[in-house]
Amino acid sequence: MFENFNILIAGIGGQGIITLTRVLAMSGLLQGYDVKTSELHGLSQRGGSVETHIRFGKKIYSPLIKQDSADLIISLEIKEGLSAAFYSDKSRTSFLINDFSQTTPASKLKSSNQETINTLQKTAKKVIILPATKIAIQEVKNPTLAGMLLLSYASFAKLIPIKPKIMLQAITNAIPSSYLPINQKVFNFAKSLHGIY
Amino acid sequence: MLGNEAIVRGALEGAVQFITTYPGTPTSEIGDAFVKIAPQKNIYFEYSINEKVALETAAGASLSGLKSLVAMKNFGLNVASDFLIPLVYTGISEALVVIVGDDPGCTSSGQSEQDSRAFSYLARIPTMEPTTPQECKDFVKLAFEISEKFQIPVMVKLTTRAALQSGIVKLDRFNWHRHNGKFIKNPHQFVILPPQVLEMKKGLLLKIGKIKQEISARPNLNKVFIQSRTNILKKLGIITSGVSFLYSQEALQELKLNIPILKLDFFYPLSQTKIKKFIQNLDKVLIVEELEPYLEKEISVIAKNTNPNLEILGKKQIPLIGELNTDKVISAIAQLADQKWTPLLSTAIISRRTPQFCPGCPYWFIFQAVKKAVDVKKVIFGGEIGCSMLAGFKPIEILDYLYCMGSSISVACGIKKSTNQKVISFIGDSSFFHSGIPALINSAYNQSNPLIIILDNQTTAMTGHQPHPGIKKLGQSMPIIKIENIVKACGIENLKIIDPIKIDEMISTIKDFLNKPRTSVIIARRACIKIK
Numbered sequence: 199m200f201e202n203f204n205i206l207i208a209g210i211g212g213q214g215i216i217t218l219t220r221v222l223a224m225s226g227l228l229q230g231y232d233v234k235t236s237e238l239h240g241l242s243q244r245g246g247s248v249e250t251h252i253r254f255g256k257k258i259y260s261p262l263i264k265q266d267s268a269d270l271i272i273s274l275e276i277k278e279g280l281s282a283a284f285y286s287d288k289s290r291t292s293f294l295i296n297d298f299s300q301t302t303p304a305s306k307l308k309s310s311n312q313e314t315i316n317t318l319q320k321t322a323k324k325v326i327i328l329p330a331t332k333i334a335i336q337e338v339k340n341p342t343l344a345g346m347l348l349l350s351y352a353s354f355a356k357l358i359p360i361k362p363k364i365m366l367q368a369i370t371n372a373i374p375s376s377y378l379p380i381n382q383k384v385f386n387f388a389k390s391l392h393g394i395y
Numbered sequence: 396m397l398g399n400e401a402i403v404r405g406a407l408e409g410a411v412q413f414i415t416t417y418p419g420t421p422t423s424e425i426g427d428a429f430v431k432i433a434p435q436k437n438i439y440f441e442y443s444i445n446e447k448v449a450l451e452t453a454a455g456a457s458l459s460g461l462k463s464l465v466a467m468k469n470f471g472l473n474v475a476s477d478f479l480i481p482l483v484y485t486g487i488s489e490a491l492v493v494i495v496g497d498d499p500g501c502t503s504s505g506q507s508e509q510d511s512r513a514f515s516y517l518a519r520i521p522t523m524e525p526t527t528p529q530e531c532k533d534f535v536k537l538a539f540e541i542s543e544k545f546q547i548p549v550m551v552k553l554t555t556r557a558a559l560q561s562g563i564v565k566l567d568r569f570n571w572h573r574h575n576g577k578f579i580k581n582p583h584q585f586v587i588l589p590p591q592v593l594e595m596k597k598g599l600l601l602k603i604g605k606i607k608q609e610i611s612a613r614p615n616l617n618k619v620f621i622q623s624r625t626n627i628l629k630k631l632g633i634i635t636s637g638v639s640f641l642y643s644q645e646a647l648q649e650l651k652l653n654i655p656i657l658k659l660d661f662f663y664p665l666s667q668t669k670i671k672k673f674i675q676n677l678d679k680v681l682i683v684e685e686l687e688p689y690l691e692k693e694i695s696v697i698a699k700n701t702n703p704n705l706e707i708l709g710k711k712q713i714p715l716i717g718e719l720n721t722d723k724v725i726s727a728i729a730q731l732a733d734q735k736w737t738p739l740l741s742t743a744i745i746s747r748r749t750p751q752f753c754p755g756c757p758y759w760f761i762f763q764a765v766k767k768a769v770d771v772k773k774v775i776f777g778g779e780i781g782c783s784m785l786a787g788f789k790p791i792e793i794l795d796y797l798y799c800m801g802s803s804i805s806v807a808c809g810i811k812k813s814t815n816q817k818v819i820s821f822i823g824d825s826s827f828f829h830s831g832i833p834a835l836i837n838s839a840y841n842q843s844n845p846l847i848i849i850l851d852n853q854t855t856a857m858t859g860h861q862p863h864p865g866i867k868k869l870g871q872s873m874p875i876i877k878i879e880n881i882v883k884a885c886g887i888e889n890l891k892i893i894d895p896i897k898i899d900e901m902i903s904t905i906k907d908f909l910n911k912p913r914t915s916v917i918i919a920r921r922a923c924i925k926i927k
Contacts, residue, residue: 210748223561235561240420240503240857244785246750259645261560261638264721265739281747 202255203231203359204263207345208282209274210300211243214342217373218272218349219250225353225360225368226254236261247278254359266290270357271322272348274330275300276311279318286321292357293322296344298331326355328395337387338380346381350388351395362389396564398557399424401528402494403432405535406464408569409490413456414440415449417829418858419468420503421558422496426466427859437573442861445800445829446471450493451478457491457548458585459576462539466494469509470799474830480518481587483548484595486602488579490542492535493520496553499685500718503555506780506799508716510686511552515663519599521606522550522663524637528562534660536567541609545602552662554685556638556718607664617666619673620656622647628654631731632673634694635683636662642724643683649725652732665693671701681731682709685719749788757895757921758783758850762791764901765819765848769909775810777803777820777845779831782856782923786821794821801830807845808838817909818845824878825855825863832881838914839885846908847916849878852923860926882916889915896921 205222209215219235226233231254242248251263266287273279276299286293295318299311309317319325328351330344337343346369352358353365360368366385373381396404402425406414414433416426426442433440439456443449446467453465467475472495479493495511498504515522521541525534531553538549583591610616621627622644635643636659643656657673659665674680674694682691691709698705712727713719722738729736752758765776771793778784778797787794796806803820810818822831827849838845855861862868864876882890889911891904901919908915 211750212753220561227563232563233561236556237559237561238502238555239423239559239859241505241750241784242503244750244782244857245748245753247748258562259641259648260721261556261562261641262720264645264649278748 200255200359202253202258204268204285205252205358206249206263206268206271206282206285207252207274208247208249208271208278209345210278211245211248213248213274214345215248215250215274218345219252221346221349221368221372222252224372225365226252228364228367228371229254229360231255232258234258234261247281249282270294270352272345272352274298274345274348276314280314283318283321286318288321289323291322293318293325294348294352294357295325295327296331296348297327297329298344326395328391333387334384338383340380343380343384346384347388350385351391354389354392396528397424397561398525398528398531398553398559400428401531401564402466402535402551402553403428404564404566405532406492406539407432407436407571408532408567409492409536409539410462410569410571411464411539412438412461412573413453413463414438414465415443415453415463416466417443417446417449417471418855418861419471419496420858421498421555422466422468422494422553423858423861425494426861436571442863444864446475447478450475450482453491454478454482454487456576457487457489459578460489461576462490462543464492464494467496468504469495469497469511470504470506471495472511472514474800476514476518479514479520479548483518483520484592484599485585485587486546487542487548488546490539491548492538492542493548493550494535494553495550496555496558497686498555500555502718505784508686510689512662512687512689515550519603520548520550520663521603521661522552523660524552524662525557526638526640526658527557528560528564531557532564532566541606545606547602547606554638554718560638603664607666610661610664611666611668616660617669618658620644620658622653626653628652628732629676630678632657632677632680633683633728633731634659634670634673634680634690636660636690637685639683639685639719639724642719642721643728645721646724646728649721650728650732650734652728652734654728654732659690662689667697670694670697674698674705675701677702677705679706679708679731681712681727682707683713683719683724683727684709686715688715750785751788751790752782752785753924755924756782757852757919757924758786760895760898761848761850761901761919762786762793764895764898765793765905767898768902768905769817769819773817774909775807775816775818777807777818779803779820779822779826781823781826782852783821783823783850800826801834804831804834804838804845804847807847808834808841808843811843811845819848819905819909820845821848821850824849824851824853824865827878828863828865835882835914836885839887842913844911844913844915846905847914849916849918851878851918851920853920854923854926856923856925860923878918882918887914887916889913890918892918892920894921895919
């Protein structure tokens, strides 16, 4: 048993990060952990950089992850991974990256996606890149489900200490019933990806 | 449960009957929860047009014998403070709890990095600082109890990391029942006139003294925490409050140190007895608090009499700017314990993406039209709080000044009266109702001539699409108060309502109105793209 398990979700406002955070928190509760999360609302949700913190363990104090202490970083956009690397550690952190990049007028970074990924590889134990947005559009015609795909994948690939069965239960508990079928579909699809990426 | 949801639960457990709010991050979810619960539980809830009105309305209910709650963000308290200060003087008839959310680090509010605890002194309002969602619930319930017992409003001061932190909350049962209020006449208590106001101040000071005794006597409040019974560093101590307590606990765990922590649940009044007892035998104490060094100053004064040799560490070790986190507290505690600590070097490339209008937002069209209509180098552009403030960021980057709600119009009037320059002030629909109306009346009456563009997206968008008086919400009986009728009532003749996607009409009207000798108004009306 770990002392605590720290997950950071990074992305851009509007990518459904708050919902993912709620699902993860629910899964931690169902698995029997103490859970703390921290999220931001308002201004930060309007297409800017967003990061949320989710922590599991026997007893969690701070809702924020310390520097270099993330166990898993889910980055919903490639370049958002760069600022999330503040929390990554060469011996500890797995990076799960959505192969999706969005250039907004406000993003200053000039480096290419490949350069970004090379940089991230130097800061993390392992880096997995998954075309989640592309798959979400193909499978359910909804790019916001990319996050759900990555989260479900993380559960099947044992990147997080949450069993797939529990994750599915958390999705059922935390997602409004009208959106449940497409979320379940994405969850099931994630199973088939395990071993491919 | 989110801290804000726990606040709602605590209020229900405290038998709240009357709730008002004006939305603002980080406390918007409190109103958003009550708007759903209120009809089921038959309690009264309203989105008021601003925080001062919200507080006054809640106070009216409290004076009529109903348990009331009002929620707002930090800057809302500035707006409400004119009423708050005399209200604490008069006291109330039934419990009134004021929820205020600060935002250290300005994660979602740029106006200033305000520490609202200053109002605790200014208004002499008892103030609690919860740490976790569990405490959000428990403290609100306790705030109702203290408020009722001492007939004084009580403030529960959150920060972003308390309000938007989620964690496990143990719930208590609640038996809730509604009864009608009755205002019992008592001018001696509720009419603020000299000289009785000085008598009221005397009464308030006595009340605060009694509250101080009460909170010092309660064993569950302002407690000392020790990690374990072994290897206690008895000559060192930490005093903290709010979420800083969590960072302190985690920092001690990381450093494998066992230093006693005094956690102050009440910021005002402070329990001097408990602080004296805690510091009397210490060599060194570290004060861990976010933003202003209020606790540090208070404790320095107490230490002068109790333990003059005590070394006090605080803002020299902990930054005055920005929110705290475990890493910052670790390095301060390492200094307290004379431990060597090498801070980690960051490998990350910080590339914060600034927020901008959503794809398809009607505001894109408005600013495009403005840029095409005028020479942006020559015209002055006044900004406003709300989604329209995003015009200050790239790619639009048009704003020349931006302060607080309602200010874009009045500052424009001052500029127009002082210069020959042209001014366009932007204001959102909700901000217009919040505090733009007096500024508009002033502009018309004092014959200034800015061009005011009201960006009417038919909602309070930034904080999560709360309603305002200018729109009809499904299933609600309230009348619509049309912005154009208010403008017309001010005698403003240069008024046009335009759908901003009609760019050509926007451009020609802006050009035309900018040369008018009197105040002119364009209502650019198109609903927010996110409204379902």
